[in-house]
Amino acid sequence: MKKVYGLWLGIIFLVAISAGFGAARSPAPIVLRCADVHAFGYPTIEGVRYLDQLVRKRTGGRIQIKIYPESSLGPEKSVVEMVKLGLLDMGRVSMTEVAEVDYRLGVLILPYLFENDDHKWNVLNGPVGKALLAGLSQYNLIGLCFQEAGYRSFYNSKRPIYRPEDLKGLKLRVQPSRIMAKLVESLGASPVPINYGEVYAALSAGVIDGAENNIPSYYTSGHYRVARYFSFDRHASIPEVLLFSKKAWMNLKEADRRIISNAAQESVDYQRRQWAQFEKDCYRKLEDAGCQFNEVDLEAFKAAVAPFYRDYREKYRGLIESIEKAR
């Protein structure tokens, strides 16, 4: 009898504790969910993890970021949609996907737009970059910051590419983007839009011959195993962007928003350093794996995209000129 009595007391005690009686409990933290297509360890995610650490520290743990890696919440297109609708708090995505929502951002994915990294970061950190991020607000998105994503080049399973003509007839995966499809088409290859998470299967099945991306993605996606020719044409340096849902943003206190946006700015330098190291490590591993790298005839590539570029110069009148001035 005594035993049963004790058991009941124990249960009542546990229930009381979990209901919060008798103890001063701090409110549950705000957990912001953030999607990424990459795995932990990839510099985009590491940038967001650094941001999480800063935000936790500065809010005494009241606000935290939980990352959902490896497209676990869906492809980037749906992530952008979910963030727009306020169904998801944050998404780290490629600028290419956001340019489908806000066409002005498409200027940043044009081929050979930036002369080098300094030029690129002058633009991204300067008035043009700030205005482009701020413009996202009309699409219910808050552009928190850019991230580094190196240079994208073509790779395929058939042959090394030295000149644009070598691309003729190849079926190449592009990000689901009108601009990227047009670019590949203008170079004589057939663009096949496929979500990032599905490219490996398409390459292995021979549905496509190749794709284009930076060195870290070429390595971590495993594409190098099925497409061993990587040709450094460096046609675009497309920044990553960290998006916040405007709906979730408006639910935060002004002071917390300031903490998050300042911390996001601070995370950029960290992310860029991570990128530089990661890119080197991936390149070494790719060489060890026997991938075939080659430089291309850059002048021929620049000449080949010139007509394409002229069309967009019209479309992005003013913007391109400001970007060129920031050299």
Ligand code: BDP
């Ligand atoms: C990677 C970007 C990622 C894109 C992917 C792609 O980091 O955001 O989804 O390219 O090609 O470099 O789709």
